[in-house]
Amino acid sequence: MVANTEHPSQYASLTGDTPIVTVTDVAREAGVSVSTVSRIVNGTARVADDKRLAVEAAIARMDYRPNLHARSLKMGTSMTIGILTQRIESPVFNRVMLGIEEGLMDSGYAPIIVSGHWNQAEETERVRLLMARRVDGLVILNGGLTDAQLIEFSSRQPVVATGRRLQGHNLNAVRLDNVHGGYLATRHLLSLGHRRIAHIAGPDDHSDAVDRYMGFLRAHEEFGVPADPELVFQGDFNENGGALAMARLLDSGRSFSAVFAGNDQSAMGAHMVLYRRGLRVPEDISLIGFDNLPVSAYLTPPLTTVHQPLYEMGQYLAQSLLAMLGKSAGEEIKVPDMELVNRETVKRCV
Template sequence: MTDVARRAGVSPATVSRILNGTAKVADDKRQAVLAAISELNFAPNQMAQSLKHGRTMTIGIVVQDIASPFFDEILHGVDDGLKGTGYASVIVSGHWNADEEAERIRLLLARKVDGIILLTGRMTDDTVLRFAEQRPIVSLGRVLQTERAVGYKLDNEHGAWLAVRHLIELGHRRIAHLSGPVENRDSVERLAGYQRALKEADIAFDPALVVEGTLHESGGLLAMNRLYDSGQPFTAVFAVNDQTAYGARLFLYRKGIRVPDDVSLVGFDDLPGSSYTTPPLTTVRQPLYVIGQTAVQSMLRLINGEPADGAIPPVELVVRETTRRSA
């Protein structure tokens, strides 16, 4: 920094203020400093800055499945949200296991991350709040609002209701549901939305039309297979998520069942690939990329001792080409 200051003809304090953006500096001095930085290939010592400011400039990210396109889209938003902030991310996986999630958070705390973004999971709210006493936490899939922790939760029940109501408005009454694991909160809430839409339309709920999957493509294929083998008649399928819908679509294709001519199909999430399935998938859109960006913005505010005031858009139905009016 002293060399940069000497080359630019300014004090080291001026170089520091320009690098940190802590005060206004005359434009000619700023340009001289930037030119000197370029000529000398100067880069601030991150370790020294961390010691000075008491921060590591890292944020821990706990995902549940690194290979999942659902989390991949959120991480894309997180990554873009961190650009230009000076922060880097450390990503670990909790594998949908509360004990493992807690162990991963302890690992991140040991590495002195400045905050933690928790992408859903199975830990209780009380456990999350206890960890937040040590570092700020932004969590998805739960409702939290404290000085140290904030949570964002989409209305899964309403999203499922939108999907099933769409099918009902198209004249479908035998609507099957490929659900997720019973221990998954999102799956339970989407099942509730499915049931509410049926009840409001005076359609009796038939448990035989609900088949549990795994939230993955393979689980959707197997669940669709079990539904087909059960012999239950149906004209439409609401899948708990897009990945389940992909597997269901493959099974129907192999059986020569046309979508949407023979069976209408709706997913949930609006993953990037859902616009390119054959045919393009009707689904409920979660603003995954925006969720990732909002999580970063809220985290930076919490780290700076400011209240997190971000909001995420509501879910919405995206009608494409896998649904049509019942014959």
């Protein structure tokens, strides 16, 4: 079937052969006005039962679906919220997104996800794309946008963000206490007698990475143990960077009994290199990660790490956004603190 003449959709031939049915078509088919159809679709006013039945039948028969663009144009609201993540493959952000998805469930809002790849220009561009789509709310997961940009965005629609602290009208940026997390990890090692602790840091333009290192230093201070800056090597928060850092650490010939990796992925890379060099974890070297990725519990041995409440964070973000949109949901979500997950890659220093 080719586009029929009665309903000449200029695109029907291009994209498909099912004619797009509009409210007008339904109205004609049911013998009522478009207003009546609209009222029935949205349940916005009473209509006589016979017409209602006729319209509902027509809708079902013709498989009518309201055009959301037309609706958005008229209503000024799109019932979508835009999420800027950094990389679609990131297990960390994906966990947050899972929480957001859950928190948005049956609120009527649908998420649309774009990636910024830790590149400020790209992030800006992507957010502008979201705003051109007139998203009703914005979620910014970390990245390199400035606070000023977020404030500017928040003058157009509510914004929630992670990785920074910022409050304002229609703006709520939260950040987990990574200093505390780094402190917890390091304290654990120190309390088990480790005195020469290496650290595989994340990228230094990455505030989470810097904060974890801060926690590392703070724990040393508290224990009166000097942290050796020569034992700190920078990775890239990926397995490969962790492996490289570990190799450089070993090649440096400096002695150490434990490693605090900036995240679980770095820890896995580091573990790989230790394994290659015949060093056993934890018998020869203790290893602790950060993030508590789902896989970390299934490594051999299971990785000791710091748990981040990412899922709850996502739920909190969603709820916070909904509140700003006036669609406030039930009980307030609490985001728990970071927590040490004591598994099997750390042992007492002999």
